[in-house]
Amino acid sequence: MSTVVSLPLPARRGARSPVQRPAPRxxxxxxxxxxxxxxxxxxxxxxxxxxxxxxxxxxxxxxxxxxxxxxxxxxxxxxxxxxxxxxxxxxxxxxxxxxxxxxxxxxxxxxxxxxxxxxxxxxxxxxxxxxxxxxxxxxxxxxxxxxxxxxxxxxxxxxxxxxxxLPLLRSIRELVAGGDRIRMIEGVLSGSLAWLFDRYDGSRAFSELVREARDAGFTEPDPRDDLGGEDVRRKLLILARAAGVPLEPHAVQVESLLPEALAQATPAQVDERLVLLDADLAERRRQACADGAQLRFVGRFDDDGISVGLRALPDAHPLCAGRGTDNLVAIGSCRYREQPLVIRGPGAGAxxxxxxxxxxxxxxxxxxx
Ligand SMILES: NC(=O)c1ccc[n+]([C@@H]2O[C@H](COP(=O)([O-])OP(=O)(O)OC[C@H]3O[C@@H](n4cnc5c(N)ncnc54)[C@H](OP(=O)(O)O)[C@@H]3O)[C@@H](O)[C@H]2O)c1
Missing domain, CATH: 3.40.50.720 (NAD(P)-binding Rossmann-like Domain)
Structure with missing residues (x-):
């Protein structure tokens, strides 16, 4: 007596699987x-x-x-x-x-x-x-x-x-997958800080602008995550890791904008202590203007290290070109050696x-x- 063994047929190209998977929810x-x-x-x-x-x-x-x-x-x-x-x-x-x-x-x-x-x-x-x-x-x-x-x-x-x-992570991953090596990433990575320093022309106190940005939903739920540089640190780490550089958070040198009393405030005290930002930033803005520069909060990663902080950049610097909540990121690589790849666009808001x-x-x- 012969035994018929039925074997599963190989799936035909393009044929539907006999077992329909439930639709994703x-x-x-x-x-x-x-x-x-x-x-x-x-x-x-x-x-x-x-x-x-x-x-x-x-x-x-x-x-x-x-x-x-x-x-x-x-x-x-x-x-x-x-x-x-x-x-x-x-x-x-x-x-x-x-x-x-x-x-x-x-x-x-x-x-x-x-x-x-x-x-x-x-x-x-x-x-x-x-x-x-x-x-x-x-x-x-x-x-x-x-x-x-x-x-x-x-x-x-x-x-x-x-x-x-913005097509930032996608671009970095595609460059790396194509055999490129990312040598430098520099940018204005916080839409809220971009908006704050774009608006900060001396006519209003910085703390007032922070309240406005928070109320418009531009800042993190706790604006100290932006002002302390933590948000930019995280973004820079995400970009660097996408570029294949496995950095620990403590490798990033972060220059916080927060005075100690604001950094240590309870969530309920934050609003009233925002004024503590004003005097130092007013002085830094005055100095930058005198030097023909603009204040921008910048994250940078290259072969020499990785850092986050407020920089006074010459008016003509490419990172001063963003407006409003624009993110602006320059990516230097073996492929983009002479001129960095620049990606710019709105980078904040719900x-x-x-x-x-x-x-x-x-x-x-x-x-x-
Ligand atoms: N706002 C922006 O423009 C923006 C832009 C880019 C990225 N993001 C990111 O998007 C995320 C959300 O920001 P958001 O502005 O929407 O914040 P949000 O308004 O404060 O909302 C946060 C939400 O998370 C919920 N939540 C907290 N812990 C939770 C837990 N353990 N399990 C479940 N839910 C929890 C909160 O619930 P409760 O209400 O119960 O506390 C709240 O509904 C953040 O990671 C932020 O960095 C925001």
């Missing part, structure tokens, strides 16, 4: 300025007919809300939720995510960033505006890179972390950041289709 962490703008953008484009993954849920530090109905209403519900009395964040036990889902991190939370590599390892894609994934400890950035290597089809979308979606998050989501959804 979105899980949003953070319903603040950026998270809300992200949901608003998704729903606006969905209403215009764009095919977008559905929301599974949305969460902040207080509550997790089902997003399958009306995501805009879910955001409102999450934002109105009462404070949570300690304990683990609500999504930790209830996330119910499956591989191919997409987590969007629109928080500034170190705890959430600590989960990025864990989600990737489980086959869940990550899209993040939170710089504490690739821009904090080197070990964490390396864990994220290792998780991506181990799951090649799983994506980590971080274009919103630096330049709010709208452009939300658009960058959605671009990453759509890249992932297209790759998964």
């Amino acid at each position: 979105l899980a949003l962490l953070g319903t603040g300025t950026v998270g809300s703008a992200f949901v608003a953008r998704c729903e606006r484009l969905r209403a215009q007919g764009m095919a977008l993954p559905a929301f599974a849920w949305l969460s902040n530090s207080r509550v997790l809300v089902n997003g399958e109905g009306d995501p805009r209403r879910a955001v409102e519900e999450a934002r109105a939720a009462p404070a949570r009395a300690g304990g683990r964040p609500p999504w930790v036990e209830n996330e119910g995510l499956r591989s191919d889902d997409i987590v969007i991190d629109a928080t500034a939370s170190d705890g959430v960033a600590g989960w990025h590599s864990e989600w990737l390892a489980r086959g869940i894609h990550m899209v993040t505006a939170n710089k504490l994934g690739n821009g904090a400890d080197l070990a964490r950035a390396q864990a994220i890179a290792a998780a991506q290597r181990e799951r090649p089809g799983v994506h980590y979308g971080d274009s919103a972390t630096v330049g709010a979606g 709208e452009v950041t939300a658009a960058a998050l959605l671009d990453d989501v759509l890249r992932i959804a297209r790759a998964a289709a």
Whole structure:
């Protein structure tokens, strides 16, 4: 008697897999300025007919809300939720995510960033505006890179972390993949500090401008993250690591703008202590003007080191060309040896950041289709 053994047929090119994978869903962490703008953008484009993954849920530090109905209403519900009395964040036990889902991190939370590599390892894609994934400890950035290597089809979308979606990280990675070596990155990397020093013409106190930038949503949730140089440090680390240079945070020399009493203030004291910035910056501006220079907050990385701080640059310097919240970055490499590659454009604000998050989501959804 003969036995017929049926073997699986090799998949035909272009043929559909017999087992349809469930469509990816979105899980949003953070319903603040950026998270809300992200949901608003998704729903606006969905209403215009764009095919977008559905929301599974949305969460902040207080509550997790089902997003399958009306995501805009879910955001409102999450934002109105009462404070949570300690304990683990609500999504930790209830996330119910499956591989191919997409987590969007629109928080500034170190705890959430600590989960990025864990989600990737489980086959869940990550899209993040939170710089504490690739821009904090080197070990964490390396864990994220290792998780991506181990799951090649799983994506980590971080274009919103630096330049709010300007093609900075993409360009650096493509140059490196093409065999180039990045020798120098120099730029105005903080949209909020770019805006502040562009506006700072002596007619208003610097502290007043900081309040205006904060109220317009240009600064980090705590403006000291910008003024202390921490935000630029993280961005510079992300860029340097994308260029293949595995730097630790302490390698960056940071010149903070914060006087000690402001740096040490509790969150409730920050607003009243902003005036402590004014005298020193007024003097630095006066000196810069006398020298035919302009103040710009600059991050620089090259073979000699990596630093962040306020610089007085000659009026004609390319980094003085940006206006408003423009980010302006010069990249020098073996290919761009004589003239750096310069990338410039709006680099702050909830709208452009939300658009960058959605671009990453759509890249992932297209790759998964
Ligand atoms: N604003 C901008 O223009 C801009 C531009 C580029 C990048 N970014 C980045 O985008 C991120 C969000 O900024 P934002 O301005 O939207 O901040 P935000 O308005 O302060 O919102 C932060 C959100 O994160 C939530 N959150 C904090 N810890 C959490 C946790 N453990 N689990 C779940 N949710 C948590 C907060 O929840 P609660 O409300 O419950 O506290 C809040 O909803 C930051 O990483 C920032 O650096 C912002």
